[in-house]
Amino acid sequence: MNFNPGDIVNFSVMVAPILFLLAVGLMLMLMDVLKAHSSMPLIAGLGLIGAGVLAVLPEKISSMQAFYGMIEVGNIAPLNIVFLCLSGVFTIFFLPDYLKRQDKPIYEVYTLLIFAIIGMIMMANASDLLITFIGLETFSIALYVFAALFKKEETSNEAGLKYFLLGAFASAFLLLGISLLYGLTGYTNLNDIAANASKLTDNPALFFTSIGLFIIGFLFKVSAFPFHNWTPDVYSGTPTPLAGFMATGSKMAAFIALGTVLIKLNFTQYDKLVNVLALAAILSMIYGNVVAVRQKNLKRLLAYSSIAHTGYVLLGLCAGKAGFVAVIFYMFIYTIMNIGAFGLVGIAERTLADTDMDKWKGLGIKAPYFAAAMSLFLFSMAGIPPFAGFMSKYQVFIAAIGSGQILLAVIGILTSVIAAFYYIYLIVIMYFGKNESPEVSPRFDWTTGLGVGLLAVLILLLGIFPSLVLQPLLQYMSGSISAVAAAF
Amino acid sequence: MVAYFGMFLIIGIAVILGVMLTGLSGIIGPKRPQEEKYMAYESGMDPVGTAQERFSVKFYMIAMLFILFDIEVVFMYPWAVQYKELLKFGWFPFLEMLTFIVILFVGYIYVYKKGGLDWD
């Protein structure tokens, strides 16, 4: 190809949201060392919103890649940027209060958060497997630091080290998968690989190995069974709002990336791949929900529940192209309610000196708004209408049934009965548990209050009008589906 | 052979320079011997001992920062070598490198202000 500076300028405009976030990140670094700490959350939040706006500002474009096929900027890509940025914005509502309560003035979190989101965007929107990998490592490093943020605390250290070691382990599988795909086709570019699909099946053993390793790398990132075991330990050691971010933003990016690659490869024609995903979905749903029932520690409970939710999303992924909208929708809804739940646990953590469930007894009377908000998130996670969690589950089940995965949907429905049990149990504890020792109850300050309010309104609004998100998703997506079809 | 003349010249100069510099300092430099100075790594590391020994994390900090900023230079070499060629694109290549250096510079300020370069 001929080099032309005009191309670079065009490409830079195309990836303007990423460049903008980069500038915001650098600015935050400078603000950190120049001691302008107090306005860092605001700048970070505004930066993320700005990037989101920049992403959807251009006219809707059909599939188009910047930097010579490296990164997708059309189709669903702008929406991915919006969703990922929003997951960051939601998290920022809870961070300042949490760090203040924990008495740990660590301001790198905002910088790292921005860089993590840049990595997520790169991974989710990559159209070249190398960019996928670079994006994954970029945000993973930020997440390792998040896990080990409180470096003087053993639980945090443990979390950081475990996540790092196992994450590196899993990355190796992913990288091996990518190398083998390159070996098979001679390309790392997704569209080129898709165009040379015939080369893939020349050597089925190698093809399945490569794509299998690729899937495994992502299954680790989304903590699907049997690659889930780091999740409870890491989440319970990570600072709580950041654990919420870890469970949502990174998983959303990983699901989008995995889904994009698999759909480009038209994976539903290989029954074996679908079976692997389906089995991981079933086992994640069962394991996550059953083990969560007996958890007394809220962070561990949410960790196991997040394994279960991964199962539901995988269920949607099994449906292939038709389920992809449901996957993204589910992850976005899950992002809203999970960041809310983790945020509330974070607020209560310091006040109640623990994340033990029994400490929450009687909160329904002592802290009515707090308990009401938590109940709302829990009801939504349990998939009870009219909350958004119901709609997301509904979409995923419909997609699974539409693609003939009836058994999967049935298991999904059955396991969500179990899930309802432990979510409701916490509500019962809050409202009906007798509180023996009167203590101070958790309170909102204005940022957390605003955040919780916003998330709660979104849960209700999207529960009643899911089209607000589904409609744009379908509109943006419609291009990409036909583009994929054209590639074959 | 003629094609490789430049290479042999560089090797030659390197060898001469190396021998000359260390030799000269050995001959004319002042000698105040200390125990540390006779160790393989003058910075205080004991070269012989068990592998499980603990040593300061600061070594890693310095090493990491060195690699970070050292690798950046690798990107600048080809740019500098090709700069004349790149001039046909106007100011663009220059601005590109400038952006790169500015990003690096922000990182440098951050490291410096955070005390990453202080030993104590």
Next chain:
Amino acid sequence: MSNTVLSLIVLLPLAGAALIGLTGFLNERFRHQEKLIGLIATSAVAIPFFIILAAFLQFTSGHGEHHDAIRFSIIPWIETAGIKINFSYHLDQLSLLMGMIVTGIGSLIHIYSIAYMHHDKGFYKFFLYLNLFIFAMLNLILGDNMAVLFLGWEGVGVCSYLLIGFWYEDMEKAKAAQKAFVANRIGDFAMIGAMFMIFGQVHSLNFADINASAGSLGDNAFWITLLLFIAATGKSAQIPLYVWLPDAMAGPTPVSALIHAATMVTSGIYLIARMHPVFNVPAAEPVLIVIAVVAAATAILAALIAIAQNDIKKVLAYSTVSQLGFMFMALGAGAYTTAIFHVMTHAFFKACLFLGSGSVIHAMHHYFDETHEHKDPQDIRFMGGLKKYMPATGMTFWISTLAIAGIPGLSGFFSKDEILANTFFSGFDHGSIYFIVWLVGTITACLTAFYMTRLTYLTFFGEARYKTDKHHPHESSPLMTIPLWILGILAVVGGYLGLPAGVFGHNAHILNHTWFHGLINNRDLEHTMHEHIALEYGLLVLAIAIAVGVVYFAYNFYAKNGLEGDEKVKKVFGSMYKWMENKFYVDEFYEKTILKPFVWAGDNIVVWFDKNIIDGVINGSASATAAVGDVIRRMQTGYVAHYALIISIGVVIIIGYLILG
């Protein structure tokens, strides 16, 4: 009527809830303005009632003509590639009738509650929940597709849950609420399953589409109807999911009257009646038999338990379960209109009975407060002779008791007789098991007459079993007695909508032959009935004899023996009485067989897994505890290596499957 006016039916209760909720939330003073709150809440239900009434009159005008359903919609809801669902509603004969019951009885109970909840600190919340409940219930019965119905289905569940736990001081009530919730969840998931199956087959959730293509469902109809029935057992308290309803009596009494007697618990019957074409498919015939058998078992079990209870609300609760069993017996016999008929008459007399019991509890509560006695105001052993002090309550309670017992001329007689006749005649063509169902139903009718007479006698007649020298219980305020009178009158006349067709001729049964004509097709029994017309007369005479005989006997029995009568009953039932007293140990059975193993599995399997597989060689400390001291040990002994090992095993299995599988 315009779309806007019709929309008000659904929107007004929501607006009422929002207004009360928001104002009460923001303004402390508003919460104590009970009259204002009562007025807002009541009109938010009464106005929809009058709108529905107007629609009803429009339907009845013009003799015998077929009326199409009135449709209206509010807003679009879900519009994605595969599916379009709107907030759209329809008013046809079935939903009109249900709508009148819900909003009519709802309005009366709102009025009643103004007096009943007087000075309660959660006054505004109570009315907020009540209005929300009406909103959800209207969605359930007026929605023209399964999605809107399901939204209401879940909504009434949530409101019921909130209202059961309304006085959440003790863990008992909390457990009752949780039990209700879990039982309902099981039903709900059956409902979702049915919805998915239907959507998979019909590609629409609209009732009109589903019912139109019911014939094409084939064998799937069996599973769909079975799932729908399981869904109905959850909401309408049938075996095996009925256990939550008696416990739900922990809530305020008007709630028991509105939700747990007249409206919400009948939604399962509504659901089946609404989707009856699917049940009429030949493949669904076994399901109808299952329904009839389960219903008969529920009816007699609950009636037996009711005989041995002393809590006035508990007796009524089990009586409700038993009567719901009667309604399902009708459904099981394919007599859908009959079931709806009984829903209506039952709503009248059972709401009246519950409100009457509320009035009694209210009076006894005040009385015990005045005399500083610490006795249970709901225990009928401390009552007796209340008729003297509470004439209005006593009179209406007595009327309703006679109605539920099936005394000829009162509403319960007509509907219950029709149910029994339908089950009996189903026995000729649809399997003789219906004869057994009929027999069980008839025995249950005897038991019903007995325990209801016992309840009324021990409460209102005979000697007072409390001191009356200084204080005595007082009649409740007119706000409470007027609704009682209205419901009492309805309990008397409500049955004339459905005079037995065999005896009074084809057109006497207004409900079947005029109102539901063309909308609901019962399984055809007319031919069989005609063949055995003498038998129908026989059944009628038998029903009259049972009702009159048992009521007469029970009244005299308790008049002679007083409380001692229970001892004699105990002797008659022998060792079974203990079982009846303890509700056949069903709760304990569930605890041991379902809850215990689940908890055991959770405790043992998961902990074992944690200890042996995850913690492995380490000292066996469960990772769940995660004590700080543990953490260091775990880090040093290569805990992570275990994780890595599990991951590696997973990789080997997956890759192995992909290559070799």
